[in-house]
Amino acid sequence: MHQLLQALHQKLAALGQGPESLLGTDKPISYRNKPPASIHRELLSICSDPYTLAQQLTHIELEQLQHIGPEEFVQAFVNKDPLASTKPCFSDKTNNLEAYVKWFNRLCYLVATEICMPSKKKQRAQVIEFFTDVARECFNIGNFNSLMAIISGMNMSPVSRLKKTWAKVKTAKFFILEHQMDPTGNFCNYRTALRGAAHRSLTAHSSREKIVIPFFSLLIKDIYFLNEGCANRLPNGHVNFEKFLELAKQVGEFITWKQVECPFEQDPSITHYLHTAPIFSEDGLYLASYESESPENQTEKERWKSLRSSILGKT
Numbered sequence: 675m676h677q678l679l680q681a682l683h684q685k686l687a688a689l690g691q692g693p694e695s696l697l698g699t700d701k702p703i704s705y706r707n708k709p710p711a712s713i714h715r716e717l718l719s720i721c722s723d724p725y726t727l728a729q730q731l732t733h734i735e736l737e738q739l740q741h742i743g744p745e746e747f748v749q750a751f752v753n754k755d756p757l758a759s760t761k762p763c764f765s766d767k768t769n770n771l772e773a774y775v776k777w778f779n780r781l782c783y784l785v786a787t788e789i790c791m792p793s794k795k796k797q798r799a800q801v802i803e804f805f806t807d808v809a810r811e812c813f814n815i816g817n818f819n820s821l822m823a824i825i826s827g828m829n830m831s832p833v834s835r836l837k838k839t840w841a842k843v844k845t846a847k848f849f850i851l852e853h854q855m856d857p858t859g860n861f862c863n864y865r866t867a868l869r870g871a872a873h874r875s876l877t878a879h880s881s882r883e884k885i886v887i888p889f890f891s892l893l894i895k896d897i898y899f900l901n902e903g904c905a906n907r908l909p910n911g912h913v914n915f916e917k918f919l920e921l922a923k924q925v926g927e928f929i930t931w932k933q934v935e936c937p938f939e940q941d942p943s944i945t946h947y948l949h950t951a952p953i954f955s956e957d958g959l960y961l962a963s964y965e966s967e968s969p970e971n972q973t974e975k976e977r978w979k980s981l982r983s984s985i986l987g988k989t
Contacts, residue, residue, distance in 0.1 A: 728811035785827025
């Protein structure tokens, strides 16, 4: 019993330390506080191979997933609504869930920051094409969470408005990936791809084929709607076993997927950059975007003027 309690204590201590590496690292900086060009290191200077970066993103995803237990799903949905911005679904008992969602948001803003940072449109176009290739590799690996974060970052308004930059980009590959993650039909295309990855995992002959990392926010919403949309008891008073079996199936699949060991060797320099590189706030992204490509209409001009005044102190 003493050995069992000791092992349990060590396991709980390890789980408790899980999100600490990410909490506090996702705070955006303003454009005014951006690092000088002489010391700023762009991601392409750290890793120029899309497949390698996709592997390192997968390494981070699986590392974070290992700390999330099934009990956190229960805690997240106790009298909470994860879809209402005024009612956060996290508590002190769901730190690992919160850290994982923060990681997704950080990756979105990191992608947008890396695209908006270069001053020349040729360089920005190069970064867009690089992230498109990274997203494709994530899809091939089965890392749908990083895939969606990258696409979301590339679709942020400060990035999508860079028309001169996008004109230099070969967008065919990006549109294919965007189609795969299209929310139309309750993410029908993504769900089909997820089922394919799940089937591949069941029949896998190598550890790389076992990887399935779902789009986590959608998984949370699916479980929430299943829990809230179906009664716990049937009209005759009997327990609604069908509901709880489906809940167990979805959470059970997630537990199976998160237990897969990452087959890729970690590159500390790349993962450290992904965790710690400065990211712009939304206003910072807009200002960087306007500095790269001038405002095109009156609304943009007014916003640019306001941002320059509030962030840079210029009129």
